[in-house]
Amino acid sequence: MLDIALFLTVAIMLALGIRRPFIWVLAYLYIDILAPQKMSWSLLQSLPISLIAFLLAFAGWMIGDTKANTQFTVRQGILLALLGWCFMTLQWADFPDSAQAKWDWVWKALVFGIFLPVTLITRLRIEVATLVMVLTAGAIIISAGMKTVLGGGGYGDLYLFVNDNSNMYESSTLATVAIAIIPIILWLAKHSTIYPPDWRVKTFAALLIFACLTIPVGTEARTGLVCIAVLGVLMLRDVKKRMLYLTGAAVLGLAALPFLPASYYERMSTLGSVQQDQSASTRMQVWGWTLDYVSERPLGGGFDAYRGNSFTYNLPVVETDGTTTSVEYKEITDGGRAYHSSIFEMLGEQGWPGLFLWLALHAIGLWQMEKIRKRWRERKAVGEQWQAPLASALQFAQIVYLVGATFQGIAFQPFVLMLVGLQIGLWTYCKKRESAKVELARKAARDARRAAASANPAMP
Template sequence: MTGLVLLAFFACFLVAGFKRPFLWLLCYLYVDALTPQKIAWGLLASIPVSLIAFVAAFGGWLVMDRKDDVKVSVRQVLIVVFLVYCGLTTLMADFPTDAAEKWDWVWKSLFFAAFFPLTLRTRLRMEAAMLVVVLSVGSIAISAGMKTALGGGGYGVLQAFVNDNSGLYEGSTLSMVAIAIIPLIIWLSRYGTIFPSDWRVKLFAVLLIFACLMTTVGLQTRTGLLCIVLLTAMWLRRSCHRFLLAGVFVALAVMAIPFLPASYTQRMDTIETHQSDESASTRIAVWTWTLGYVQHKPFGGGFNSFLGNKVTLDLKDVENDGAMTVVETTKVQDKARAFHSAYFEVLGEQGWPGLAMWLSIHFTGLLQLEMLCRRLRKSEDARDRADHDFASALQMAHMVCMLGAVFIGVAYQSFAFVLVGLEIALIQQRKREDGTLMRRPPGRTGARPMKPLAAPAAGDAA
């Protein structure tokens, strides 16, 4: 029954796209985030759902969508250059077969990242894209959060819809993304026009945020805890009552500790004692190996170059019986361990030039969002306030992803690139509007008139 429902929903998406081609892009975002073909059994699992949605999204825009106001940003050009560079390193990879397998999905992610902003010509489209991503990730978080509340949590144990450890269903990745969408949930509950803000929308937003937090508790990943701390710090930075909110957050954290499972607190304690934890020690050993590797191969070794690593770990076991402390060191040898960091993943696979391009793609956007927030901070215009909070929400979500990327290999996964696309679209939209305002007809003076928050062009509704 689940497979039939998902198949019918996917078919309805495709049919509706013939009237509104932008719906095909929303369909691809839904398929890319939720991967319904993994959830369903039967026919849907045997259909190349992702490929169909991708071709429909790009073909629909190419053939049926307007392109009169399309402009390409510098970041999109940089993504294309990075895509070409990754293709070249794949041809010269240390492990050609394994590199080709990863290239098979990476190029789609990077191509979509460059193409995606071209379709977001209106704010309604931006909101629709963000809403689909939030609800798709939120559905996974609701499933994981409910299982956690019913006592089904545990590191490497909690499962959402599927028994899978890839994409958004990987524990640390899901923890990171669940925290990253919280600012987007709040923005949609305040400024959303597809589901206008009322008590029902706000109640759902509160419950969804709670599900996201419960997901990080149930997955018991250290990445999730660090992302929560960073998001809280950024929220306090943006708040006018930061000291009051800081006290509230600390009080809530202290009150929540007794209700957390013992396995969660034990897992978080390993942040300080990483030398006795094989997972954390392996990460550091592989990062050290990567720095040595790029000294000899500054252009990287292509995708999955980590298969050539060999590392030696010194695990320390500290025992304290009250009278004395005994430290035992055990040597462990390992090989072909993944990078477990997006930064070192790009460095080891694409070398220093690739890392420079990847960092520029992400951190240039964060800088542009900060500049936009500062420019709109004191504006009283309703549109400016909405855009200010939109930019702030995207910046916080993106920063959470960049922190989580320190500990997990998500350099080419699409969620962060969806944020990049929304950032490019918002900044391009502001440039078009500000340019129009600067070219007012002679004799027009005065303050900028307030614009309605939801005013899509005729025939352009998503």
């Protein structure tokens, strides 16, 4: 039944796109985030549905959308430059086979990140794309949250829709995305025009946020706890009753403590003893190796260049016997370890040029969202009160991602590149509206001058 339901969902979306081609864009968002073909065992698994939706989304835009107001922004240019640079580093990759395997999905994520903004030409399209992304990710999050609440979590033991440690189904990635979309859920619950913002919507939003908060517990991803703390601080900027917010957050945090499993406490305790934690120590060794690597190869070694790393270091092991504490050093030899940081992922794979492009992409995004927030937050006119809150929500989501990305190799995470596409779409939409408003004001001034000149021909 599940196989048939997934097949019918995809088939209906693709069929509806014949009448409304933008639905093909939504179909690709759904397929790329949820990966229903991996959940299927017959029908969808035998079809390249991701590629089909990808091509249909482009074809639908080419055939059905107007191109008159299409704008190519700076950030789309950066994505295009990053795409070209990744292709260049692919030519001299240290490990051609694994680099090609990563390129096969990275290029598609980058191209769609460039393409998505040109389709978001109306408020409705921006809203529905945001909603599909959140609800599709929410399907994974709700399932994982239910298993966590029922006691089925644990590091490496939280089983999701598919047994695939990649994309959204990687535990730390899911934890980061789950926390990042919380401000977007709040925006949808308050400002979306797709459904009435009644008690049912608010209840669902509250439950979805609760599910998001359970993901770092269920996955026992340390990055998730850091992301929760960062988001909690960020949201102080926009809340009106800060003391009530702080009190409520403290009460909820204390109330949750008795329900957390012992394994969660044990794993989170390693955050305060980085030098004694082998995982954290190994990451620092990889980061040091990466810096040495790019000092010799500043243009990077292509995708998966980390496979060439090797190192030996001494790990301090603390042993306590009664009142006596001793420290012994254990020699650790390791190699072929992943970067566990998007910054070092970009540096090792794409060199300094790639890292600069990636940092510029996100720095400009943070600046643009802040600019929209400041320009639109005081506006009271109908249809001008949703832009600033959305910019703020997307900015918070991006900051949470960047914090999580510091400790994960998710520089090209497709869901995040979709968020970048939403940011670019919102930026372009606001610029067009401001330009139209300025042009309207200029036209009104010209008409006023002409009317005055007609009424008084003696005026110069």
